[in-house]
Amino acid sequence: MNSNAAHKPVCAESDAITIAFTLNGKSHTAKVAPGERLLDTLRYGLALTGTKEGCGEGECGACTVLLDGLPANSCLVPAFQVRGRDVRTIESIPAERLGPLLESGATQCGACTPGVVMTAAWIRDHRSELQSFTTRALMAGNLCRCTGYDGIIDGLERWIASESGGRS
Amino acid sequence: MLRIEGLSKLCGAERYLDDEPLEGPLKGCLWGMTVRSPVSRGRIRDIVYGAGFNWSEFVVVTPDDIPGPNETYLIENDQPVLAPGYVRHMHEPVALIAHADRDLLRRALASIRVQVDPEPPVLDFRVPPRPEQIQRGTDNVIKQLRICKGDVEKVFATAPIIVEGEYETGAQEHVYIENNAMAAWIEDGPAGDVVVVRGSMQCPYYVLNAVKHALKRDETRVRIMQSPTGGGFGGKEDYPSTIALHAALLALKAQKPVKIVYDRSEDMAATTKRHPSLVRHKTAVDRNGRLLAQKIEVILDGGAYVTLSPVVLSRGIIHAAGPYSCDHVLIEGRAMLTNSVPYGAFRGFGAPQTIFAVERHMDRIAQKLGISPLEVRRVNLLKDGQTTSTQQTICGGTDRHALLERALGETDYARLLAQAEEFNREHPYLRRGVGIATVLHGAGFTGNGEVYLNSKVDVAGLPDGRLEVLAASTEMGQGTNTVFTRLAADAADYATDDVLVGMPDTFRVPNSGPTVASRTVMVVGKLIERAISDLAAQLGGGGSPLRGKALKDAIIAWHRVNGGGSLKARATYTPPPNVKFDDKKYIGDAYATFAWGVCVAHVEVDLRTAAVRVLHFTSLQDIGKVINPTLARGQVQGGTVQAIGWALSEELKFKDGGMANNSLTNYIIPTSDDVPPIRVLFHENPYEHGGGGAKGVGELPMDGPAPAILNAVAHATGCDPLAIPLTPERLMPLLEATP
Numbered sequence: 077m078n079s080n081a082a083h084k085p086v087c088a089e090s091d092a093i094t095i096a097f098t099l100n101g102k103s104h105t106a107k108v109a110p111g112e113r114l115l116d117t118l119r120y121g122l123a124l125t126g127t128k129e130g131c132g133e134g135e136c137g138a139c140t141v142l143l144d145g146l147p148a149n150s151c152l153v154p155a156f157q158v159r160g161r162d163v164r165t166i167e168s169i170p171a172e173r174l175g176p177l178l179e180s181g182a183t184q185c186g187a188c189t190p191g192v193v194m195t196a197a198w199i200r201d202h203r204s205e206l207q208s209f210t211t212r213a214l215m216a217g218n219l220c221r222c223t224g225y226d227g228i229i230d231g232l233e234r235w236i237a238s239e240s241g242g243r244s
Numbered sequence: 245m246l247r248i249e250g251l252s253k254l255c256g257a258e259r260y261l262d263d264e265p266l267e268g269p270l271k272g273c274l275w276g277m278t279v280r281s282p283v284s285r286g287r288i289r290d291i292v293y294g295a296g297f298n299w300s301e302f303v304v305v306t307p308d309d310i311p312g313p314n315e316t317y318l319i320e321n322d323q324p325v326l327a328p329g330y331v332r333h334m335h336e337p338v339a340l341i342a343h344a345d346r347d348l349l350r351r352a353l354a355s356i357r358v359q360v361d362p363e364p365p366v367l368d369f370r371v372p373p374r375p376e377q378i379q380r381g382t383d384n385v386i387k388q389l390r391i392c393k394g395d396v397e398k399v400f401a402t403a404p405i406i407v408e409g410e411y412e413t414g415a416q417e418h419v420y421i422e423n424n425a426m427a428a429w430i431e432d433g434p435a436g437d438v439v440v441v442r443g444s445m446q447c448p449y450y451v452l453n454a455v456k457h458a459l460k461r462d463e464t465r466v467r468i469m470q471s472p473t474g475g476g477f478g479g480k481e482d483y484p485s486t487i488a489l490h491a492a493l494l495a496l497k498a499q500k501p502v503k504i505v506y507d508r509s510e511d512m513a514a515t516t517k518r519h520p521s522l523v524r525h526k527t528a529v530d531r532n533g534r535l536l537a538q539k540i541e542v543i544l545d546g547g548a549y550v551t552l553s554p555v556v557l558s559r560g561i562i563h564a565a566g567p568y569s570c571d572h573v574l575i576e577g578r579a580m581l582t583n584s585v586p587y588g589a590f591r592g593f594g595a596p597q598t599i600f601a602v603e604r605h606m607d608r609i610a611q612k613l614g615i616s617p618l619e620v621r622r623v624n625l626l627k628d629g630q631t632t633s634t635q636q637t638i639c640g641g642t643d644r645h646a647l648l649e650r651a652l653g654e655t656d657y658a659r660l661l662a663q664a665e666e667f668n669r670e671h672p673y674l675r676r677g678v679g680i681a682t683v684l685h686g687a688g689f690t691g692n693g694e695v696y697l698n699s700k701v702d703v704a705g706l707p708d709g710r711l712e713v714l715a716a717s718t719e720m721g722q723g724t725n726t727v728f729t730r731l732a733a734d735a736a737d738y739a740t741d742d743v744l745v746g747m748p749d750t751f752r753v754p755n756s757g758p759t760v761a762s763r764t765v766m767v768v769g770k771l772i773e774r775a776i777s778d779l780a781a782q783l784g785g786g787g788s789p790l791r792g793k794a795l796k797d798a799i800i801a802w803h804r805v806n807g808g809g810s811l812k813a814r815a816t817y818t819p820p821p822n823v824k825f826d827d828k829k830y831i832g833d834a835y836a837t838f839a840w841g842v843c844v845a846h847v848e849v850d851l852r853t854a855a856v857r858v859l860h861f862t863s864l865q866d867i868g869k870v871i872n873p874t875l876a877r878g879q880v881q882g883g884t885v886q887a888i889g890w891a892l893s894e895e896l897k898f899k900d901g902g903m904a905n906n907s908l909t910n911y912i913i914p915t916s917d918d919v920p921p922i923r924v925l926f927h928e929n930p931y932e933h934g935g936g937g938a939k940g941v942g943e944l945p946m947d948g949p950a951p952a953i954l955n956a957v958a959h960a961t962g963c964d965p966l967a968i969p970l971t972p973e974r975l976m977p978l979l980e981a982t983p
Contacts, residue, residue, distance in 0.1 A: 078265075079266045080265055082272075082273070085347055125259065125263035126256020128256075132509075133909060136421065167256060171252075174254040180874070181874040182254070184721035184723070184882065185421065185473065185474045186258050187422035187474030187475060189256070211916075215917075220916075221420060221913065222721045223878055224881030224883075224886075226878075227878055
């Protein structure tokens, strides 16, 4: 049991749902409450605190994870719905590949950053399919209050250029 | 130099308060929540705790549990920690509850009814209060301030042309992405138990003073530690004191650790915001646009308690005349008490409001005279040797006229203007326009504020020869730690890896003042340099100060001799020479120095929807020496986008005095797709009394965008917008009334 588990949502044993899913490439089993958000399962159940809560209503994107490869606001996903699915969190992204975002000033306070990186990783991995969209339009689901977005957009474009075709 | 904690933030490893493992001091941590007022003003009759909950399992704190005065220590201490039987604004804290189960706690909180006998609130600061609305003095005025230079009335009596205008700005919510979060617990100490508070904050010593005061403890029995802070913008200047006290009161009563983490809706509803303003200008000019007299009235909505309003008003009026020379200036300002949530610090601290007014007014003067907005500024921009409204003689060698011309050249302003006019002739429903603003921002605390703060920084030489900077200045995203490391490394001739910046902890760091007012690099950075040079001189034993390897070897040698000892040098603030301000008469050097800027906005207005889109934006800034170009550019870009939101989309809606759109669904901050790339240009003119030659950068970027954008909208459409946010709802009727 991890040390954050005490703050995980609780429910009667008989109501708990056991789910199996893939988390950052590994099979995983978790017991979740019926109304539990995936965000809370990650943060409190599994101590994966890289995923942040910004607004709790799917507007800011700070809690973005990749669900079956697509960006999703984990605050809006009931945890039981990830049964049998593939969940990737910021903890799956190796820090040493994030140099272009560091150099461009993509992070300031850092609270929106993990969500930004998850969306950016998805854009980078699917650039050719997303060609008809600008990076500014694609990043519009991740609110940042510090950078004014230029550091993020420049970093993402450098990241795409430096790893074109690469996948993490 | 790259941001020190940047990779840790990028990969999600940075631990904000709510990310901390529930072990060590947080083992057994309860959640805390706040019972709030349901009305804007009235006497509390009762607090009814809902049926169906076993309340003996909950920790409940009421004003009776406060050991000391029920006051939040700040300028006037008029804000209670918990409302003592009487509430003055919607969502005011009334009581606190804690429990280990967050969901149960939420339900329990929802069951509580605060019963209040309502009294008539003041919800509009612009109109004089009725007798039954008076709650402070005889007129609800929190603070009144006046700047007087020359004799405006004498000029008005014979002035050839007078231009008047009335300008309004709305409230603004900070929307730092990390909501407020604070934990408190009790530890044993040599002089009795110690209340420890850790959390998201800008000003650890403000929190310390507040907790000491209301808990009746001295600083040996209260310890405040900052946790990594996910944005502040002024929103975590004073309000964290309240949350820290709430967490501490619950922890004391529970004798267990307690964590309070606001969700977004609570944070938006309950915490401070930018002061709404109403500014009236009456200006006498000659035919060339020269300012002969400026009479300016500034009214701020202060909200329900004094909090920081007197100093916000002070900065507001000092910036109200703009970066212009005028011999006759009268500025009268007042902050009004209302029954809104207390308004507080927000990036710019009153200056963006008054600069919005003066910069729109300058364009309207030009319009009235039939001259260009450039001309009216060229005629009036301050030159070194001329004086501001407080009769401060401007010096420092920055040529503001050259700044303006450079901004015009870099943006190809004349061509933009011609293209916009051509575009507007052709297009059926889109209109383009170009607008400028020329701005100033006083760096550091106003007047004698820095002297009163008496800031201190320690630099420690560690046993392995490295240096540690010990200051209360916080990293909240703006880059304090990275820049402090750079300045210390340069001062000591060290590699940056050999410099540490300690996390603010009031048991370890001296009070280097609050992390506000664009003062951190300029004022505190300079203290770091001085402390290092003192340390180097001390170890040099009367010879020349040691640097680099010699300093490192001397530190290691000192520790060998003084095993276990602490080697530190302390620098205390001293004002630059010849800086004098009379804070009764508001005459003199309001700031040791000013930063200067020029903004150029290029916008497009859709006549069908009244939506305004910023197509290009350029910001040219003189912030002294640029210490870290990536971080400085990030400050300007981020500040500009925050100002674009304030100008165009961020509208606080109120219902019965409370924020009704306290959600990111309908309080609209800009996304990446709403704003253009922000082009940033620096004019580097080192300031000798600033750390590394820097002046302040944090706030200046907030000052210019709103007026530049509205000036551009006026140019694009021929209408005359005077209030922000200029939402489509506000612009549409203006467009309809424009021929």
